[in-house]
Amino acid sequence: MSTVNHQILLVSRPQGEASVDNFKLVEQPLPTVNELADGQVLVKHNYLSLDPYMRGRMNDSRSYADPQPLNAVMLGGTVGEVVLSKHPKFAVGDPVLGMGGWQEYSLVDAHVRGAIHKVDTRHIPLSAYLGAVGMPGVTAWYGLVKIIAPKAGETVVVSAASGAVGGVVGQLAKARGCRVVGIAGGADKCQYVVNELGFDACVDYKAHTDPKSLYAALKEATPNGIDGYFENVGGAILDAVLLRMNAFGRIAMCGMIAGYEGQALPMQNPALILVSRLKIEGFIVSEHPEVWPEATQELGAMVAKGQMKFKESVAEGLASAPEAFLGLLKGKNFGKQLVKLS
Numbered sequence: 001m002s003t004v005n006h007q008i009l010l011v012s013r014p015q016g017e018a019s020v021d022n023f024k025l026v027e028q029p030l031p032t033v034n035e036l037a038d039g040q041v042l043v044k045h046n047y048l049s050l051d052p053y054m055r056g057r058m059n060d061s062r063s064y065a066d067p068q069p070l071n072a073v074m075l076g077g078t079v080g081e082v083v084l085s086k087h088p089k090f091a092v093g094d095p096v097l098g099m100g101g102w103q104e105y106s107l108v109d110a111h112v113r114g115a116i117h118k119v120d121t122r123h124i125p126l127s128a129y130l131g132a133v134g135m136p137g138v139t140a141w142y143g144l145v146k147i148i149a150p151k152a153g154e155t156v157v158v159s160a161a162s163g164a165v166g167g168v169v170g171q172l173a174k175a176r177g178c179r180v181v182g183i184a185g186g187a188d189k190c191q192y193v194v195n196e197l198g199f200d201a202c203v204d205y206k207a208h209t210d211p212k213s214l215y216a217a218l219k220e221a222t223p224n225g226i227d228g229y230f231e232n233v234g235g236a237i238l239d240a241v242l243l244r245m246n247a248f249g250r251i252a253m254c255g256m257i258a259g260y261e262g263q264a265l266p267m268q269n270p271a272l273i274l275v276s277r278l279k280i281e282g283f284i285v286s287e288h289p290e291v292w293p294e295a296t297q298e299l300g301a302m303v304a305k306g307q308m309k310f311k312e313s314v315a316e317g318l319a320s321a322p323e324a325f326l327g328l329l330k331g332k333n334f335g336k337q338l339v340k341l342s
């Protein structure tokens with residue numbers, strides 16, 4: 001086992017767009033087993049999850065969660081294996097999911113409820129616990145099932161459709177008998193969601209930079225209008241979707257990534273919310289732990305049976321995390337963005 005732990009700290013807050021200079025790679029010595037306190041386990045991370053919410057935490061501004069402290073290890077979901085343990089329920093070699101952060105190892109007090117979870121990798125790959133069977137999958141499940149609540153035959157649209165959340169939304173909606181239309185950036189991503197994930201259609205928003213052209217493409221893909229919209233992006237895409245929403249449509253406001261670097265996202269026609277009698281609800285998945293068992297049961301069963309497909313973009317090594325994260329905010333990822341650490 002290594003004697004050092006490489007870590008990435010947030011050392012400054014972005015002024016405008018985030019940059020690699022906001023991060024710093026450092027190293028710390030690792031504890032030996034004799035240095036562990038009762039209840040502590042040392043986890044070696046196999047994968048780090050990179051997620052859009054991390055961009056919000058880099059700012060010191062009003063949000064649903066506290067900012068990431070400066071000069072501390074960047075927060076983040078991790079999967080790995082226990083390499084040292086002083087907790088009776090965790091043995092060396094156990095595969096675990098936790099919030100280990102941007103580092104190669106984490107020292108966890110396993111007495112703290114929910115600090116780490118053992119996971120079953122017999123039928124589900126370890127990395128999927130950061131994606132389709134993890135936080136992004138449960139996010140998709142919550143917004144679709146609890147907010148959009150689609151009926152068979154309805155049309156559901158999802159933006160950032162090839163991503164970690166979007167891909168799951170579409171496949172869950174297909175399993176419920178809906179017509180499913182994705183919106184994604186580029187022909188490759190659109191072909192993937194139709195040909196691999198089984199969506200009925202996909203609109204490439206990058207091929208339609210003019211609002212009228214985007215609306216026309218969406219209209220063609222949604223001949224019966226839109227009953228449910230799962231919003232991941234905001235801006236021009238939301239404007240086009242609002243024009244196609246049917247009366248009493250439901251919108252799950254999950255993310256607005258088009259504005260995460262501070263871009264303004266004015267809505268062109270908010271009166272459509274009234275005219276179409278829409279229900280629009282924002283949500284934060286971490287505030288709904290009660291759905292986790294039901295959601296992960298459905299998602300896990302689908303992944304294990306090969307009924308839920310997913311793609312991963314894997315950056316190699318901790319040092320690649322800042323670049324990979326900045327790329328995620330620009331759509332350079334294709335599917336769930338991970339960093340392979342060991």
Ligand SMILES: NC(=O)c1ccc[n+]([C@@H]2O[C@H](COP(=O)([O-])OP(=O)(O)OC[C@H]3O[C@@H](n4cnc5c(N)ncnc54)[C@H](OP(=O)(O)O)[C@@H]3O)[C@@H](O)[C@H]2O)c1
Nearest residue numbers: 052139160163164165184185232254255256258284285331
């Ligand atoms: N509310 C919650 O609790 C919660 C939980 C998890 C995630 N989220 C949100 O869910 C959304 C998707 O997250 P994810 O983890 O699945 O990420 P992801 O979709 O795997 O990756 C982000 C994708 O967003 C798209 N994108 C980036 N910048 C864009 C822009 N300016 N305009 C349009 N599209 C842009 C890109 O896809 P294209 O190339 O297709 O543009 C990119 O690949 C994010 O908004 C995230 O913040 C919310």
